[in-house]
Amino acid sequence: MWPSVDALVGSAVRARLVLLVNHVLAREPAAAQRLRAHAGAHLRIELTDQPPFLPQWPAMTLAVTPAGLFELEESPAEAATRLTVRVATPDPARLLALIAGDARPDVHLEGAAALAADMNWLVENL
Secondary structure (H helix, E strand, O other): OHHHHHHHHHHHHHHHHHHHHHHHHHOOHHHHHHHHOOOOOEEEEEEEOOOOOOOOOOOEEEEEOOOOOEEEEOOOOHHHEEEEEEEEOOOHHHHHHHHHOOOOOOEEEEEOHHHHHHHHHHHHHO
């Protein structure tokens, strides 16, 4: 069932998520400035600790644009990935705390140190 749902709406949902993130980045000049230094870099975003009763969300790859924003890569090349970002799926109570701004998402970064440092800054400050 999940592959058919992902084929129908998955790319649209991922595109909307990237638009949302870019909207937040565009409102923070310091964030876009940090990302401009990494133009052309690719990030692989993975969700971990997903509940077993929900379908597993596929990983997505983003490219950093010269404007300091993200662009969704529809056919990513594994060799080009410079950073892997693993985001733990929060339980309902933690999700409410995240929405309220009382908690920080559980994110694990693996890859290029400079890009990881700037991504960590984004997670902590946006």
